[in-house]
Amino acid sequence: MLNREDNELLCRVGPGTPGGALMRRFWHPVCTSAQLPHPDCAPLRVRLLGENYVAFRDTEGQVGFLEELCMHRGASLALGRVEEGGIRCLYHGWKFSASGSVMETPNHADPKYAQRLKAPAFPVREEGGIVWAYVGPAGQVPPFSRYAFMDAQPQHRVVLRINVACNYLQLVEGGEDSSHVGVLHTNMARPGWKDNEFTRNPDVVNPAALASNDLEPTLKIEETAFGFHYVALRKTDDPKIRNARVVPFIVPYGRIIPAPAFLFTVLEVPEDDMHTSTFIVVHGDAPITEEKIIELLGLNDPRYYDRKSCTFTASWADTFGQNRELMKENWTGLRGVEVEDATIGLSQGPLYDRSREHLVPADQAVVRVRRVLLESIRRVAENRQPAALGLDLRGVSACDRQLDENESWQDLLPSHRQPATA
Template sequence: MLSHEDNDLLCRVGPGTPGGTLMRRFWHPVCTSAQLPHPDCPPLRVRLLGEDYVAFRDTQGQVGFFEELCMHRGASLALGRVEEGGIRCLYHGWKFNAFGDVLETPNHADPKYAARMKAPAFSVHEEGGVVWAYVGPKEMQPAFSRYAFMDAEPDHRVVLRVNVACNYLQLVEGGEDSSHVGVLHTNMARPGWKDDEFTRNPDVVNPAALASNDLEPALKIEETAFGFHYVALRKTDDPKIRNARVVPFIVPYGRIIPAPAFQFTVLEVPEDDTHTSTYLIVHGDSPVTEEKIIELLGLDDPRYYDRKHSAFRATWADTFGQDRVLMKENWTGLRGVEVEDATIALSQGPLYERSREHLVPADQAVVRVRRVLLESVKRAMQNQQPAALGLDLSSVSACDAQLQEGTAWQDLLPSHRQTETA
């Protein structure tokens, strides 16, 4: 259970809120590179932490990230012309380059005036198929944090964005909850469940392909410099061997989920208090296609996913497309990992009130997420360093492996100890 006051502290991310103060200390994904596909392409409106921005790619391919409204008279730059090395407001023709320099002010053609002005532009870093921006205090800007997927070959990596109409913490907690995998994702996690038989899912790309039929994993948790990692230990046929599924939580909203041959990096970026942009980056040692991942996630059905606008479309209007007849053979009556996860998060409402929960030991990682975030908020409000800020995260990973009795689970990912001193 979380008090109403602490619930608001973590879930509210707008300007001036404690949660928003924490969030503004970090670099955030603001769009995929594919959403700005070529130089001088149309600009993109971006909602981030309760505020509105515009992203654009100039003639040289450089990305700019501005407050949405033009500094002159407040017209939206998302309607502007992107041309000849900058973005131009339609209202009076003021033109800015990607770094915020004012290039032209046609209705006041005094070059000295333009030279004195600077548009509200923000630091941008593009890597790994994602455009990142920092919108916090300039004097506190941290080093950019690298992830392992940034070093993957382009054809070994898929980047997707899915916009979901609920608070980010609902999605974060779902992702850190290992016990839900064998239940919510039953058809993918435990094929044969209808006949009380367990057959491992052979799909090496599927993060729900569990190696054990145990629905009550034992959890062990350890704090790290990036937040924490935990292991979910599941019984196997051999009493001296446990299946060990290790998952990290990276402050303020990141996780990495293991699939047999790939890693799923998931970043739940708050657009505002009741909307989230989920970035799913899949990478591994072999090629993987966007079509494969979209099908796996259940997003190949246009009832669920608008690929052009990255929007998850299912709502209560049609009970999220749930097929009650299909439930005779399919646990949820839904199809796909992301469809099931997003539907459950949406079913909790736009902003879930946690003060009426009844938690069990399998919820330990969810409780730790809240504890780590509350501590991080406290540190940010005191101008101290929150966990994960500025760290090189390229050695942070996840795994699903067999663990011999007497072996330390931390030894499965020794790189996490190196991150402590990064």
């Protein structure tokens, strides 16, 4: 159980909040590269940490990230014209470059006046099919952290964004909860459950394709420089061998989930206290298509996902599309990993009160997420560096393997011991 005071510390991320101060120390995904598909395309309105911004791709292909409201009279630049190397406000024609330079002020055409001004613009990087921005204190820009998926060949990588109307921590905790996989995702994790038989799911792309039918994994956790990693140990038919599923938590909201042949990097980026942009990047050593991942996640049904706006659209209005008749053969009456995960997060309400819960040993990783984030919030409040800031994260990974009783689970991912600085 988490007391209400700490729950508020963890969940509130807006300006002036302790949780917001932690978040603003990091680089964040703000959109996918595909959302800004070509030079001078339509700009994109972005909600991040309780504030509004505009992202645009200029004539040369460079991405700019500015405060949404024009510095002249406050009209939204998300309605603006993107042309001739900048973004132009519709109201009076003021034009800004990707770096925030004021290029033109048509209703006061004095070049000296424009030269004295600069629009609020923020550092931007475009890596791995994602646009990243830093919106924190200007003098504390950390080194940019690279992930392994950034080095994958484009045809071996799929990048998706799913906007979900609940607090980021509900989705983070679900992702770090190994015991839910064999239950919530029963149809994918434990085929044959209706006949009390276990047959491993042969889909090498599916992160819910468990290698064991054990619903009560033993968890072991170890602190790392990027946050922590843990192993969920499940029984197998051989008493000397257990299935070991190792998952990291990367401060402030990242995780990597193993599938048999691919890795799912998931970043739960807070739009505000009650909305989250989930960025899912799937990569591996073989080609993979967006259509395959969309289908796997259950997002190929328009009742659940608007591909243009990246919004998860299911709600209580139709009980999230749950089919009670289907539940005779399908555990949840839903289809797809992300549909099930997002639905559970939304079912908890927009911001869950954790003082009401009752925890068990299988929730240890969830508890550790909270502990690590609270410690990181305290570090920032004391002008100390939080975990994971400025690290090169390419060595951070996940795995699902068999483990002999004489082997150490930490040896499965030795790169977690000493991550390099970025």
